[in-house]
Amino acid sequence: MENNVYGYIRVSTVSQNDDRQWIAMDNFGIPRECAFVDKQSGKDFDRPAYNEMLART
DSSP: OTTOOOEEEEESSTTSOOHHHHHHHHHTTOOGGGEEEEESOSSSSOOHHHHHHHHHO
């Protein structure tokens, strides 16, 4: 995934739907393998997918 543009999707709970955010990623041309998704509260930035995305940049 070198020299790629990455996307980040977050919803607050696993029951929330992230479809609109996936559509936005598709519209921006971000490949699904370059999108990182967390389904947890936004109270802090200790989020696994977010941290993984930062480690790749």
